[in-house]
Structures are given as structure tokens and as C-alpha cells.
Amino acid sequence: MAKLVYIVSDRRAGSTLLQNLLDQIPGMVSVGELRMLQGHLKQEGPGESWAWQCSCRQDLISCPVWSKIHDLVDLKNRRTRLDHSLFESHRVNESLQRYALEGQMVAEDSLKILDAVRKITKAQTVVDSSKDPMQAYYLHAQRPESVRLIFLERSIDELAYSKIKHREGRVPGPLRMWAYLNRVGRQNRSIREVVDRVEADHVHRLTYKALAIDPRDELRKILEFLSFDPIPEQLPDSLEPQNDHSIGGTPSRFQSSPVRYDDKSAAYFRKYPPLSYLTKKWQTA
Ligand SMILES: [Zn+2]
Numbered sequence: 001m002a003k004l005v006y007i008v009s010d011r012r013a014g015s016t017l018l019q020n021l022l023d024q025i026p027g028m029v030s031v032g033e034l035r036m037l038q039g040h041l042k043q044e045g046p047g048e049s050w051a052w053q054c055s056c057r058q059d060l061i062s063c064p065v066w067s068k069i070h071d072l073v074d075l076k077n078r079r080t081r082l083d084h085s086l087f088e089s090h091r092v093n094e095s096l097q098r099y100a101l102e103g104q105m106v107a108e109d110s111l112k113i114l115d116a117v118r119k120i121t122k123a124q125t126v127v128d129s130s131k132d133p134m135q136a137y138y139l140h141a142q143r144p145e146s147v148r149l150i151f152l153e154r155s156i157d158e159l160a161y162s163k164i165k166h167r168e169g170r171v172p173g174p175l176r177m178w179a180y181l182n183r184v185g186r187q188n189r190s191i192r193e194v195v196d197r198v199e200a201d202h203v204h205r206l207t208y209k210a211l212a213i214d215p216r217d218e219l220r221k222i223l224e225f226l227s228f229d230p231i232p233e234q235l236p237d238s239l240e241p242q243n244d245h246s247i248g249g250t251p252s253r254f255q256s257s258p259v260r261y262d263d264k265s266a267a268y269f270r271k272y273p274p275l276s277y278l279t280k281k282w283q284t285a
Pocket of ligand 1: 054055056057058063064065066244245246
């Protein structure tokens with residue numbers, strides 16, 4: 001049985017939604033993006049827009065769950081910075097070699113915290129949605145018997161559209177979109193390259209589209225993959241922040257909302273057939 005689950009994905013691929021859905025399953029607890037822990041404790045860096053709060057709307061010192069974890073492991077004093085990205089997407093092979101020792105130390109530190117979460121919450125499975133493929137790789141290497149990866153993919157046209165809109169507040173013309181698509185495509189390929197190095201039957205793959213269209217069916221497949229027992233009759237199909245004590249992710253995690261497939265990018269790409277054509281080529285490359 002998988003005791004720890006690490007979600008790997010690009011940004012804007014739906015990991016906040018997925019970790020929240022998993023968190024709602026009895027016996028499963030998600031900590032959100034553990035790699036953002038330092039920033040949330042020190043109240044600096046990404047997370048300012050939600051004042052570095054836990055999903056329960058309290059800071060990590062006051063949150064009933066995180067304060068208990070803090071009592072068990074000294075969260076502030078660790079050897080490594082969990083948020084230090086070990087992933088250099090343009091050179092996967094070199095990164096894996098260069099960061100082997102650092103990766104091992106980050107994994108050990110993460111495991112200490114995740115073990116404490118399991119102990120405190122008595123959860124069967126703890127989920128870390130930090131997304132970083134290298135962290136996932138080293139975490140799995142440390143405990144291949146109990147760590148499983150979920151690889152959440154989203155098509156590059158949807159990703160590029162969502163990222164650029166998120167960053168710039170509007171969608172650009174086709175030329176700039178093409179440049180963006182290339183960047184996203186390359187990143188995607190590098191992530192896949194790292195994940196492919198992990199034993200195939202220790203990785204569950206799903207797409208954002210499938211998850212958004214039928215969350216219950218995708219959750220069932222995940223639980224079967226994890227040999228999770230028992231699989232509840234009724235699985236969640238909406239984002240529900242109640243009882244959630246996760247960090248990081250997108251601000252949407254603070255509000256309940258039904259899961260809906262967002263296909264706004266489709267209308268945009270229909271306007272530019274050559275762009276759509278090239279995107280499909282990238283996608284299958
Ligand atoms: Zn909390």
C-alpha cells in the first residue's frame with residue numbers, strides 16, 4: 001500500500017484541485033505543496049496574496065494541524081531548503097547527477113515531515129502536491145516500497161493559454177502564443193523525461209481534462225492504483241476547503257466550487273488553424 005503520494009505536474013495543470021479532492025477521501029490527507037513550507041513559516045516569498053495561510057485560514061503556527069507537526073519536527077530548523085528547485089529542465093541528465101546528494105537530503109527532510117503528518121493525522125496515505133519532478137524522483141528513490149507518484153498532465157495548448165493569461169491578465173496574439181507554446185512544450189517533455197525514469201508501475205498518469213470531466217472516475221482509478229482500502233462508495237466531485245490543511249497551490253483552494261472542465265483555450269486556438277496544427281505536432285512530439 002502506498003503511504004506517501006507525490007503529485008508531479010507543471011504549473012496550472014490542476015494539482016491544487018487534485019490534491020484537494022484526494023484530501024476529502026477518508027484516510028487520506030494532503031499537505032499541499034510541502035516545498036512552500038519555509039516561505040509559509042517565515043511569511044516571505046510566494047503566498048503573500050493569501051498571507052501564507054493554511055487552507056483553514058490560519059497561519060501555520062496557529063493551525064491545529066501544522067502546530068502539532070511543528071511540535072513533532074522542528075520545522076524551522078532543517079538542513080535543506082525544500083523550495084530549492086533541483087530541476088533544470090534543459091538538462092535533465094546533468095541535473096540528476098549534480099543534485100544527487102542534495103536531492104537525497106531534501107527527500108529525507110520531506111519524509112520526516114510527511115511521516116509526522118501521517119502519525120498525527122493517522123492517515124493511511126499522505127499526499128504532497130509539490131509538483132517538482134526531481135523531488136518526486138529522489139523521494140521515490142528513498143522509499144520505493146511506499147512512495148507512489150501521480151503524474152498529472154495537461155495539453156500544452158491549455159497550459160500555455162492558462163499560464164499566459166494568469167501571468168499577464170490577457171491572451172496575446174498567435175506569434176507570442178507560439179513562443180509560449182514552445183517553452184511549455186519543452187518543459188513538459190523534461191518533466192516526462194524524469195518521470196519516465198521511475199518504475200512504470202509506481203507512477204499513475206492522468207490528464208487534467210479527464211479529471212475535470214469525471215473527477216469521481218479518475219479518483220477511483222487513483223485509489224485502485226494505490227491499493228487504497230476501502231474505496232468509499234461516494235467520491236468527491238467538488239473543491240471543498242473544509243477540513244483542508246494544505247499550503248501553496250492556487251487561491252481557488254479557499255473557496256468551494258464544483259469541478260468544471262475549462263476549455264476556453266479551444267475557442268482561441270480555433271481562430272488560428274496553423275497554430276492549432278503546430279500545437280498538435282508539438283503535443284505528439
Ligand atoms: Zn490549517
